[in-house]
Amino acid sequence: MTLNKTMKLLLAGVAVTLSTSAAMAQTNLRVFVSSQHRPDVWRKAFDMYEAKNPNVKVTIETGGNTSEAQAQYLNTVMTAKDSSLDVMILDVIRPAQYAAAGWTVPFNDVLGDANAAMKRYLPAYAEANTVDGKVVALPAFADAMFLYYRKDLLEKHGVQPPQTWDELAAAAKKVTAAEKDANLQGLSFQGKAIEGAVCTFLLPYWSMGKQLVSDGKLSFDKDAAVKSLKLWKDFVDQGVAKKNIAEVATDDTRKEFQAGNVLFAVNWSYAWGQFQGGESAVKDKVGVVKLPAVQGGQPASCLGGWEWGVSAYSNNKTEAQKLVQYLSSPETSEFMAINASLLPQFPDVYTDQDVTKAVPWFASARPVVETAKARPVTPRYNEVSDIIRTTVNAVLAGQSTPEEGATQMEGRLRRVLR
């Protein structure tokens, strides 16, 4: 073999190795999924993506059981400029904050006409994910709060699902008195100092037609705040809600209702899938309607939902954005609605035949989501949230009166939203 030939062979060998390694090049994407939103079902959605994109491998990371615990973790990762996470799911209140901190990559370049792309979603989600014209995240699923009730018990005692909170109290008293079951709670809601307690406070407050923030300025209505805090505290004092409601987080409400110990429960849409699951004691005994209103007010729900953001510190931003576009597509939305009862972020999916077959009440859920109110959008939202939820918690624990609570809340909110 001549030297020339050897060189040629060697070069050919190198070329072959290089080209095969390029074809084999795998992108590993690490995705943070909130543990309360069915990471097991998201896994199936990722599997379908992997099947179509063999060069991408998706790993799920999950943790924390509340929105704040997850935000705390993600805040730590992002302040450390850690590149280990590529995609993360964010509670609807956070994209604005993450964009302000420069932690997410905008989608404008990959969306083409960003405006048209965002118009496909429910308007509330197009708005929540757009900051100063930049699309900072894409909607993962929609959510709103609903009133779940025990269909079997209401029928047994001839009670209609309540339209107002007063009716709810009366119905709960009637049914629990007749059932004589010490473990049966009339109403379960979120009293622990978690994100859900912010909505707890806002539900009756909004129902009275009041806003917390108008035109970026605090528009706190103290009377309405006192009434709202008092409404919840009265439920505890009257025995409609249990005494230690100040210890109850969102998933506690879900678990206790699922175990058959709750008549009425305020919760998000995700609970439905688990109430109807194999481990549920209340399967097929559950009804769901829009939340009651205060006497003389309009019913109000809290806008929830989660969004997919791509980390600004990711080493695979292009692949990560492609994955998020798939996750935020009508097809994935339909899949998640059917398999995890997560509310669609697209208006049309609500009336899709397969969806209405799997989750019949979604058709009536759409108007609730469409009229649900968004919590104030501000980069300092975490402080606003902390003020509201610690006050709700303190009032429910009997630590301060509704009046004291409202005064403290106003004073502290004024410091943050100047």
Add this chain to the structure above:
Amino acid sequence: MATASETTLVRAHNESATKWWTRFLDPSERTLAVLLLLPTALLLSLIIVYPVCRLVWTSFQNLSLTSGAPATFAGIENYALMLEDPVFWETTWNTVLITLITVPGALLVGMALALMANLPFKRKWPVRLSLLIPWALPLAFAGLIFAWFFHSEYGVVNDVLRRLGFEGVIWFNSAKWAFAAICLTIIWKTSSFMALIILAGLQTIPRSLYEAAEVDGAGRLRQFFEITLPLLKPSIVVALIFRTITALQTFDIPFTMTRGGPGTSTATLAMYIHQNTVDFLDLGYGSALAVVMFALSMGVTAVYLRMIRAKG
């Protein structure tokens, strides 16, 4: 100790050296000391002095990641804000209260444990091991375990209370009971550390002192107050310094047990610092709070050090 003539000799030798590098081959004691301390001094300044200076500097800045704006010099604004922040005062007071309750509490329980462990057992290891376990347990674990103990429905504490005929307490629904639960947990967790240090101190006290006291007719109690306690003082002071500083920094146990609730009634200063930096991303204000906590710890350490020096 070098004698006077040796020192003169070394100095004379050094002065006679003409080349500078020979100093390294045969350094004077002072150069040697500097050389030997240099790596430690560098390391300490890197991991302690620099971060502390940086912290103090950040505390004078307007640095909030949620504003999206770059940091600007704010003077004493963060400190002025603190003075009128009710949550700052509440969390600081809670921290002081936890220190005032749990430090003496852990000292008393730790002393009792140490005295018991010092009894002439046939097998020493089971006693020592049970002393070590609470100390070896991570703080967050202890917090989570006790949160379950004190749970109003599923907790073992309420179960025992009910069996004894009392009504169960909703521990985390009231500031007072939640505070009591936290203090009990901290005392349980930290008294074994106190006991370990005191036990070490106990074992340095010669038996002959007790034998002599017995011959002189001193009772057990008298022996404790006249021999044990005075000779234990140095160990107690050391244990108190460590315990007080960690008490001022209390974070894990209230964080895992109550998250500061109900309301903010059991939140500590360390938790408030964490909240401002990690949750609110207000690094300027968080740093100012941290500077205050640093000053508090330094103040307490200075007092204890003075106590030791006065005794010494």
